[in-house]
Amino acid sequence: MVTKGPITLGIDIGGTKLKAIALSPHNEILKELSLPSQADQGPDFVRKAVQEAVHIFQDAGIKFTGIGIGCAGSVDHHAGIVRNSPNFAHWSNVPLRDWIQGDFKVPVAVENDAKCAVYSEWKVGAGKGCKNLVLLTLGTGIGGGLILDGRLFRGATGTAGELGHLSIHTQGIPCPCGNQGCFERYCSATAVKNQAKGVSPKDVFSKASIVPEYKKIIEEFIFNFQVALVGIANTFDPEIILLGGAVTDGLSIYLDKISEHVKSHAFPAVGANLSIKTTQFKNLSGSLGAALLVKEYL
Numbered sequence: 001m002v003t004k005g006p007i008t009l010g011i012d013i014g015g016t017k018l019k020a021i022a023l024s025p026h027n028e029i030l031k032e033l034s035l036p037s038q039a040d041q042g043p044d045f046v047r048k049a050v051q052e053a054v055h056i057f058q059d060a061g062i063k064f065t066g067i068g069i070g071c072a073g074s075v076d077h078h079a080g081i082v083r084n085s086p087n088f089a090h091w092s093n094v095p096l097r098d099w100i101q102g103d104f105k106v107p108v109a110v111e112n113d114a115k116c117a118v119y120s121e122w123k124v125g126a127g128k129g130c131k132n133l134v135l136l137t138l139g140t141g142i143g144g145g146l147i148l149d150g151r152l153f154r155g156a157t158g159t160a161g162e163l164g165h166l167s168i169h170t171q172g173i174p175c176p177c178g179n180q181g182c183f184e185r186y187c188s189a190t191a192v193k194n195q196a197k198g199v200s201p202k203d204v205f206s207k208a209s210i211v212p213e214y215k216k217i218i219e220e221f222i223f224n225f226q227v228a229l230v231g232i233a234n235t236f237d238p239e240i241i242l243l244g245g246a247v248t249d250g251l252s253i254y255l256d257k258i259s260e261h262v263k264s265h266a267f268p269a270v271g272a273n274l275s276i277k278t279t280q281f282k283n284l285s286g287s288l289g290a291a292l293l294v295k296e297y298l
């Protein structure tokens with residue numbers, strides 16, 4: 001393939017999987033892959049997983065000029081440091097940018113994974129043209145990304161948008177972030193799996209109509225989900241709330257019902273202007289956003 005301009009790599013490090021893409025100058029995905037992220041083993045193992053992914057692109061003859069990395073957790077994007085990540089083991093102030101820049105000698109940008117996801121959906125996906133957009137990724141945990149007044153919103157420390165850690169039960173389930181009752185303790189893949197004694201969220205959602213125990217889990221999931229979404233809608237007044245991540249597939253048949261509830265329980269002006277949709281790029285939103293974001297650094 002003949003290309004002009006930069007090819008960039010986008011790498012999305014989640015609690016379980018690492019997803020990566022190579023992006024053409026015209027924003028076409030040239031190649032994609034998925035590997036275990038090894039986030040439960042510690043930062044050195046995550047670094048090895050990133051190296052392995054990049055080597056696969058190099059072996060395929062892809063010449064890239066930058067690497068964007070999206071990582072779950074609190075990210076200092078100026079310093080390229082992932083401070084901590086509640087669902088990652090042994091993680092404290094990891095200089096991911098310097099590590100990977102040292103490994104491959106190209107510019108590297110590090111950003112929170114959900115911020116990457118909202119960035120791609122805003123630039124080229126389901127939120128294109130919006131000025132105010134909220135994205136939630138429902139996976140191992142729940143990530144959040146915000147486009148407010150037409151720009152990626154990071155907050156004072158870069159941690160804004162950690163909507164999975166919005167507490168919805170004051171005396172609720174303890175969370176690794178240090179708080180309790182966090183939204184993600186009730187509406188993530190991990191939460192469903194824990195309640196269903198190890199059964200996968202996919203099976204819990206697909207068998208909810210025939211297994212009463214699963215039906216109850218899903219009903220509670222939706223109740224908690226709606227509580228959080230009404231709060232999020234009233235806080236940010238977005239035009240669209242986008243839902244991505246593995247749990248979204250199972251949730252999609254309930255989306256109309258959820259949307260109706262949220263729109264009727266939010267402030268009238270907020271509800272009337274709001275739509276709730278799934279992401280366009282699904283599990284590639286994060287890696288695509290990382291590959292797009294690093295172009296700003298080239």
Ligand SMILES: [Zn+2]
Nearest residue numbers: 165175177182
């Ligand atoms: Zn939390």
